[in-house]
Amino acid sequence: MRIVFIGPPGAGKGTQSARLVAHLGIPHISTGEVLRAAREEGSELGMAVAEYLNDGRLVPDATIMKMVAQRLSQPDCADGWLLDGCPRTISQAETLLESLAEHGEALDLVLELKVDEEELYRRLLLRRRSDDSPETVRGRLRVFLAQTAPVLEFFRERGTLVSIVGTGTPDDVFARIKTALDRVRARSENAP
Ligand code: AMP
Numbered sequence: 001m002r003i004v005f006i007g008p009p010g011a012g013k014g015t016q017s018a019r020l021v022a023h024l025g026i027p028h029i030s031t032g033e034v035l036r037a038a039r040e041e042g043s044e045l046g047m048a049v050a051e052y053l054n055d056g057r058l059v060p061d062a063t064i065m066k067m068v069a070q071r072l073s074q075p076d077c078a079d080g081w082l083l084d085g086c087p088r089t090i091s092q093a094e095t096l097l098e099s100l101a102e103h104g105e106a107l108d109l110v111l112e113l114k115v116d117e118e119e120l121y122r123r124l125l126l127r128r129r130s131d132d133s134p135e136t137v138r139g140r141l142r143v144f145l146a147q148t149a150p151v152l153e154f155f156r157e158r159g160t161l162v163s164i165v166g167t168g169t170p171d172d173v174f175a176r177i178k179t180a181l182d183r184v185r186a187r188s189e190n191a192p
Contacts, residue, residue, distance in 0.1 A: 001024055001026060001080040001108045001109065001181070001184075002080050002081060002083075002100070002105065002106070002107050002108050002109075003020070003026075003080070003081070003082045003083065003107075003108060003109045003110070003111060004082075004083045004084075004086075004087070004096075004107060004109075004110045004111070004155075005017050005020070005082055005083065005084045005111050005113070006110065006111065006112045006113070006148055006151070006152065007112065007113030007114075007115075007166065008113075008115070008120055008141060008144045008145060008148070009120070009124060009140065009141065009144060010115065010120040010121075010123040010124040010127075010141075011113040011114070011115045011120060011166045012113065012115075012166050012170065012173060013084065013113050015170050016113060016166075016170070016173055016174060016177060017030075017082055017084055019170070019174050019177075020082060020174075020177060021082050023178070024080065024082075024181075025079075026077075026079065026080040026081050026082055027076050027077060027081050027082070028081075028082050028084060029068075029071055029072070029077075029081055029082065029083050029084065030084040030085050031064060031067070031068065031083075031084070031085040031086040032084075032085045033085075034067060034071065035049050035053055035059065035067075036053065039053055045063070045067060048063065049063065058088055058089070061089055061091045061092050061095065064086060064088075064092060065092055065095040065096070065099070068083070068086055068096065069099050072099075080108075083096075087151055088147060088148070088151065089147075089150075089151065090150055090151060090154055092151075093151055093154050093155070107160055108160075108184055108188070109160060109162060109180065109181070109184050110152075110155040110160045110161045110162070111162055111164055111177065111180065112152055112161060112162070112163045112164065113164050113166040113173070114163045114164060114165055114166055115165075115166040115167060117141065117145065119167065120141055121137065121138060121141060124137045124140075124141065125137055162180045162183075162184075164176045164177055164180060
């Protein structure tokens with residue numbers, strides 16, 4: 001299964017992605033984590049992206065997609081992966097689909113973990129860093145929602161998007177994710 005996982009801060013994506021990769025036995029690839037690890041190592045990539053990471057700005061599309069293509073071509077990704085934190089722009093989404101198509105592959109599923117803005121705001125306020133004001137938290141959330149909206153729309157138009165309600169217990173949410181996986185599996189088994 002090749003899955004893209006999209007969810008705003010506070011939606012429980014960390015918990016659910018850990019469960020999902022364990023369930024499917026696929027690697028979890030978080031672009032934010034790969035970038036932070038590169039920065040710590042001081043590799044060429046790390047030095048090129050440090051400034052963006054420090055400022056919280058998006059790393060240029062070409063840099064991200066080169067890194068993602070390299071990671072997805074590793075042997076542990078042969079039977080699938082869960083991509084987290086990417087694509088963040090339409091251009092990244094297009095490049096991802098093109099590079100998969102070049103290898104005769106396709107995305108099976110884009111999972112959106114959905115929690116309404118007020119609930120996210122409440123959860124983020126509870127876990128905020130002491131230097132974050134409620135306005136900063138609200139601002140960060142708004143930026144995320146505005147940034148991802150076009151990407152979600154891109155996948156919705158292509159029929160790969162499934163939105164999962166992120167409220168309830170972690171077990172409730174994971175049960176919904178498994179139902180979505182079963183549907184996708186059934187659909188691909190019935191495909192000609
Ligand atoms: P995250 O942990 O996903 O919030 O990512 C942390 C930082 O890494 C972001 O603020 C960006 O600077 C960078 N980053 C991660 N993924 C991407 C991406 N797909 N496109 C551009 N920048 C990214």
